[in-house]
Amino acid sequence: MRDMRLIAIADDHAMLRKGLEVVINMFPNHQVLFTASDGEDLIRQLNPEQLPDIVLMDISMPGKDGYQTTEYLKEHFPGIRVLALSTLESETAIIKMIKHGAKGYILKDADPSELKVAFDEIMSKGSYYNELITQKVMQSINQLVDDKNPLPTFARLTEREIQFLKLACSEKTYQQIAKEMFVSERTVDGYRDALFRKLEVTTRVGLVMFAIRNRLVQI
Structure with a gap:
C-alpha cells in the first residue's frame, strides 16, 4: 500500500x-x-x-x-x-x-x-x-444513522418540517421557500429553528447534511 x-x-x-x-x-x-x-x-x-x-x-x-x-x-x-x-x-x-x-x-x-x-x-x-459546520454538528450528523437502531430524531419531525427540510436543500432562499409552502416567512423561520433544535445543528448546511444522510434528497 x-x-x-x-x-x-x-x-x-x-x-x-x-x-x-x-x-x-x-x-x-x-x-x-x-x-x-x-x-x-x-x-x-x-x-x-x-x-x-x-x-x-x-x-x-x-x-x-x-x-x-x-x-x-x-x-x-x-x-x-x-x-x-x-x-x-x-x-x-x-x-x-x-x-x-x-x-x-x-x-x-x-x-x-x-x-x-x-x-x-x-x-x-x-x-x-x-x-x-462545527465539529459538534458533524458528530451529531454522523450519529444520526445507525444500522442497528432506528432514528428517533427523524421520527419526531412533522410532515411540514420534512417538506421544509427538503426545500432547504435547494438553492431557494427562505423567502422563496415560504412562497412555495404558502406560509409566511415567520412560519418558515419557525420550521428552521425547530429543526435546528431537534437535529442539534446550527446552520442550513447542517440541515442539508442530515437530509442527505437520511436519503430525503438525492445527490
Missing part, C-alpha cells in the same frame, strides 16, 4: 495553483500529481492507472466549473475525494458543492495548517468542513 497521498489542483489562477503546489509538496507524504486550469483540463489529465486521492477544486472556473467537474468525478471516478476551494462563504455554495459530491469545503485564505487537517480528515473520516 502506498503511503504517499496524491493531490490534484484545479484552479484558473496560475499563481494560486503554483503556490498551493509548493505548500502541499511540503506536507509529509503529500505530492501534487498535477495541476489544471479548469475542469476540462483536469479531466483530460486523469490517468486511471494513477488517480489522485484528493482533488482541490475551485468552484468558480471558466468552462466546466467546480460543480460540473465534481459531479463528473462522482459519476466516473467515485474514489476521488473532492475538497472544494473558494472565496465564497455562502451556505448556498456549500450546499451545492455537497450535493454535487464534494467531501469538504475550505476557503482560499485558510492557513496551510487547516488545509493539512482537511486532507487528513477527508482521508480518515470521509469529510471535512471548516467553522461553517
Whole structure:
C-alpha cells in the first residue's frame, strides 16, 4: 500500500495553483500529481492507472466549473475525494458543492495548517468542513444513522418540517421557500429553528447534511 497521498489542483489562477503546489509538496507524504486550469483540463489529465486521492477544486472556473467537474468525478471516478476551494462563504455554495459530491469545503485564505487537517480528515473520516459546520454538528450528523437502531430524531419531525427540510436543500432562499409552502416567512423561520433544535445543528448546511444522510434528497 502506498503511503504517499496524491493531490490534484484545479484552479484558473496560475499563481494560486503554483503556490498551493509548493505548500502541499511540503506536507509529509503529500505530492501534487498535477495541476489544471479548469475542469476540462483536469479531466483530460486523469490517468486511471494513477488517480489522485484528493482533488482541490475551485468552484468558480471558466468552462466546466467546480460543480460540473465534481459531479463528473462522482459519476466516473467515485474514489476521488473532492475538497472544494473558494472565496465564497455562502451556505448556498456549500450546499451545492455537497450535493454535487464534494467531501469538504475550505476557503482560499485558510492557513496551510487547516488545509493539512482537511486532507487528513477527508482521508480518515470521509469529510471535512471548516467553522461553517462545527465539529459538534458533524458528530451529531454522523450519529444520526445507525444500522442497528432506528432514528428517533427523524421520527419526531412533522410532515411540514420534512417538506421544509427538503426545500432547504435547494438553492431557494427562505423567502422563496415560504412562497412555495404558502406560509409566511415567520412560519418558515419557525420550521428552521425547530429543526435546528431537534437535529442539534446550527446552520442550513447542517440541515442539508442530515437530509442527505437520511436519503430525503438525492445527490
